[in-house]
Amino acid sequence: MIDRLVIVGVGLIGGSVALALRRAGQIGHIVGIGRTPGNLAQALAHGVIDEAADDYARGVAEASCVLLAVPVGQIAGVLARIAPYLPENAVVTDAGSTKGGVAALARRHLDRRLPMFVPGHPIAGAEQSGVGAAQAALFQGKDVVLTPLPETDSSAIAQVRGLWQACGAVVSQMTPEAHDRVFAAVSHLPHLLSFALVEDIAGKENASQLFHYAASGFRDFTRIAGSSPEMWRDICLANRQALLQELDGYRGQIDRLRQALATEDGAALEAVFDRARAARNRWLDNQEPSRDET
């Protein structure tokens, strides 16, 4: 049970947390803070939040928990603004898609309040945005990864774990570095590769002919190239080191395939395709029905 939750950024994620906690009966009062007055007014009108605060000082004054549900690129600014006003025992958490950078920002801005900060990443939602897309069931059965620092207070971790479990999520824990390596491989790299393919094709002289013949495989491969450029710029920059490492590993893979192709080594190509298909099929067999990101 959280007495007074302050949500900074009442969009798809922040709004869905509010709705889920209300449904679970695990929330007292919810204060919303946001950049977009219209969005905040909508959240208030629809009962997603109980109160809209227009400044950070008043907003967080009596918070028991603060959830930063803003894009990764805005977390530094928000942390700097709320830090002076945070109550002694307020737990702070975030929902950003990268964690090493967020942990470093918390270290820089939160000072003696650092132990009350629990970095987190819900693996849910992405296609739509804004509080209008929020839904109580968004996190039901979805993964949430918490990435506490060595200094993080164990009761703060327990509270944030409780918050996400009340939302129906499956909570796991790893270091910020491990988190960033995992998501560099399974999310950030595929996004980069997908953007790169569309850019590659769009830049060719016969681009319109190429797009004309592009089919369903191309559509699925490039679906994630329809994601927000601003958000993905921030994610790539924030997770630069891990992403560079994954990218280099992938280029090695591509180079081996290129070599097999250049030497007409059909057996090597088929072996790679075969292993990949088998691994993907095993994954699909073990997977829950659907899982969104970022």
Added chain:
Amino acid sequence: MIDRLVIVGVGLIGGSVALALRRAGQIGHIVGIGRTPGNLAQALAHGVIDEAADDYARGVAEASCVLLAVPVGQIAGVLARIAPYLPENAVVTDAGSTKGGVAALARRHLDRRLPMFVPGHPIAGAEQSGVGAAQAALFQGKDVVLTPLPETDSSAIAQVRGLWQACGAVVSQMTPEAHDRVFAAVSHLPHLLSFALVEDIAGKENASQLFHYAASGFRDFTRIAGSSPEMWRDICLANRQALLQELDGYRGQIDRLRQALATEDGAALEAVFDRARAARNRWLDNQEPSRDET
């Protein structure tokens, strides 16, 4: 109207052509030839074909048109076997996913009958296979690309064009080389990249952890890595030159993104992501509802 159509390989593609021509009332007698007796018996039992031939000589003896609907890797063998028995005026066409290699094979095996060969590629079907998946509407509104050679007889082209139009397809024409460059870019390269990503991740020590956190973006990006390894080995080998060229262009793109990432050039990253998203959205806006491959 085709008097006597011989379909070599009565699977998804061959079977669907038969059903579509019957529905259009554009066919006399259909003879099926295939590697898999069970499949051929099923095609006969369901009325997809009128007759199953168990040898090539008898099968093609009185053909007015022969459709090779076998995987690219088997076209050489089939051409060699049917060449001696082809009637003087029989038109021959194929449905392979690559065309330069097929054109070269036709040149090698068909000799003086070469002008009657019209290489073709229907852009439809892939997820399922076998005659059980065949459907009369498979080619409705779909593209079929014909890639005649300089020697190809214009009446042969007109006949094959008519065959596909009777199936409801939209027929276009280009050289085999242009075809292979187009599909290297929008189909073969994405398949290679998708197989490579799954192979890359499956080979890591923490592969099961990585797959655990893989979400919907990964699922869509890698859907085409669920394709047939044998078929894609053949396509890659058959379209080796164009695919190598596309792969090198793509590596250049990746290198530029890597550079932007390494130098923390957020503006460059965002510009690429922005152009890619805009190009993809324009493409989706102009696209027909759905389009399959290979």
